Structure formats: C-alpha cells, structure tokens
Amino acid sequence: MRYEKERKQLTRQRIIDVASQRFRADGIAAAGLAGIMAEAELTKGAFYPHFESKESLVRETVAWALNEQHAKIQKNMQAGGIEAVIRGYLNMKHLQAPQTGCPAAALQPEIGRESEQTRGVYMDVLQEYVTTLADNLPDAGSKAARQTAMALFGLMVGTLQIARSAPDTALAKSILDGGIKAALRLIEETPAKLR
Amino acid sequence: MRYEKERKQLTRQRIIDVASQRFRADGIAAAGLAGIMAEAELTKGAFYPHFESKESLVRETVAWALNEQHAKIQKNMQAGGIEAVIRGYLNMKHLQAPQTGCPAAALQPEIGRESEQTRGVYMDVLQEYVTTLADNLPDAGSKAARQTAMALFGLMVGTLQIARSAPDTALAKSILDGGIKAALRLIEETPAKLR
DNA sequence: TGTACATCAGTGAACGCGCGTTCACTGATGTAC
C-alpha cells in the first residue's frame, strides 16, 4: 500500500509520540518496540521503514521530548519568569505524569549509558534548554549564569526524581517544597564574595 | 552440598556486591540475573535459595549500596566537612565509576518505578543519608536545614547524571564545576529574608 | 483520459537469544545415636 506522501511523516511522528511516553513511563530498557508499535496501531515489522534500530529511535525520541519540555518552560518563562518555571517543574502534577514530563527526570541515567552520538544529540538540545534558563538569571550572559542555570536544572531533575521515590505523598510534597526554596536561593544575584 | 554455616551469608553478600555493581553500571532492567550469578561464580539456579525474586534482590541491593555511599560521605564529612562531601561527589573520578558510585545518581528514575515497599526501604536509607548532610549545615536541626540538605542531594544527583551525559570531558568538567559552586552557595547560612 | 507499471508503507510469520523462574537432583557437612 503506497499512501499519500504526508502519511509516512505522520506515522513516524506517531511512533515518536508513543515511544516518548513509553520510555518516560517505563524506562528505555524496559519499553519494548512491540508494545510501542501496538500502541501506535501498527505491527512491529512497520518499525524498520521508519527507524534503523531501537537506538536510533531513542536518539530521536529523547531529543524530541526534551525539546517539547523546553517549549513548555519557555511558555512558563514568558508567563511568570524563572520562578514560574521552577514552580511549574517541582510540583505534584509533574511528579505524577512522568510519561509527559521532563525526559531528563525520567531517563537521565539511561541517557548517560547511550552511545556518544546519542549523548551528543541530547546534550545539544539540553544546552538550548539551559540557555533559556541562563538568559533569565540576574547575571544573564556571564559564564557563571550558564553554570548556575545548569546546576539549577540539575537540582530540579534530581529533586523531582527523589520525590518520585518517596513512598507517600506528604514526603514527596516536602521534598518538592524544599527544592523550590533551594532553587529560588540559587537564582538570587550572585553574592559579591563568590563572584 | 551442605557447607559451613557462615558460607551462605558470604555467598549472599557476594551476590549483592556483584548485583550492586551490575545494576549501577547497566541499569536495573538491563542487568540480568544470569550475568550477575556468573560474575559471582555461581549458576543461576543458586539465586533462589538466597532471594525470593529479582525485585527482592533489587530492594536489598539498592538500599545496601546507598548505605555504603552514606559511609563514604561520612568519612569525607569527618575529614573536610560538607565542602569535602560536595567535592568528593561532583568530580570526574565519581563520574567515571558509576558501578561503585552513588546508586541514586545511577538508578534514581528506575527506583521511582519500583513497588511502594521497595521505595519505602530505599527512602529510609536515603533519609539517614540526608540527616548526615543536614547535621552539618549552618542551621543544623531546623526543618529548613533538612529541606536544604535534601535539595543539596538532589542537586548533586541531577548534576552528576547530566555531566555523565556530556559527550566530551571538558563539558562534563564544566558542569561538575558549576554544580560545586551552586552547592556551596546552597549551604551558606540562610539569608534572613528567606527564613 | 485510460491503462500498465513502479514504488514502498505496512503485514505477519519467523529468527536466535536472553530473560526470570522452576525443579529434580547431588553431595559436603552437621546431627543423632
């Protein structure tokens, strides 16, 4: 069946959409291609006209999902500045929806085990994300701002991950709350003595 | 073969040692019992007299590994205070040895997907770990200190994970360096206006 | 405009492989007499 010319791209994007959710929900290693293709309403043989291998799907999907996440924080940034970004990230809604949330929080250690090529593609997108954060810090433009922005992102990622391991909601909330307070302190103007 | 009475415990600990390294190196889902048992110089049938299931091995192993990590930072704390703990965590040596490093940095999202029981056991050990950090902050004893300590740990975990995804060493070092600077700012005495 | 042919996204069965788990068995050591 040869279909309309746009159809292949639509199917391909549908696979990426589904895969990005399965990966974030279950982890990259634990999410199988058969399940992803079934959820995309295709048989698993249809995977290979679109992607070379699972690794190439991972490469494309993870970068795409981080880019989506970047778009989300850009919206929050416009609406309420960096504090809105922090509060939009460290909250129970995000904690409870890993499948549509930040791919770094859901997959970071697994991404670190990927090939150098995959990590390169991922890190390029992450750098753009961090640029958005850095550009909205008090000392925007400096090298220190970039490092602070990266550490701020690290704090948000790590804190959300730990909160997701909490066995009860009260503890999770307290962890997120502490993360917000710490993040707000980080983004204050750099004290002179540390500059 | 019924062996000396201490032998079973020794074998059991050998399985935990090996498993803790394989999990941290490859991820929980990607590390197979057959490989772990072979590395422990046993056949895979020998797994079940020691553990009920892979899940119970994970539960015990991850908690054990985090406890070992706790012991390490206690040493660093004694030697050089909380700054030594931060510098001992956010460096290239730790980055390059995930199999013997912090299990949170290697496995946090996967731990978040474990059963409530497993997460409960893990979080108990994590709380002890965070207590050691909190007790060495300027405002030790306060609820704020505990939250700051948790966020500090989140920052270290997330930053190390991201640095591990960097495709080149220079970038990884810069990320770790920014993490150290941010961590040091976090542990300063809480400014009055935020208290 | 109508017809013949080329393309190729998607199907569905099959591949070898490693997964976690089960189980009948072995045999070195401990215990009872």
Add this chain to the structure above:
DNA sequence: TGTACATCAGTGAACGCGCGTTCACTGATGTAC
C-alpha cells in the same frame, strides 16, 4: 569414636515469554505513456 541419616546450598536442564531484527509478501497510490 564410628556410623547412619537429615539437611540444604548449589547444579544444570528446562519452562514459557518477550526481546530486537529480518524478510517475503501485499496492495494503495503515484508516474509514464
């Protein structure tokens, strides 16, 4: 002290299952004439 028996850690083969990948095929659409 010597012998018979019980224990049970560890062996090794087998279980069903899902993994990622391959491949011959189908058939709807596009292109050429």
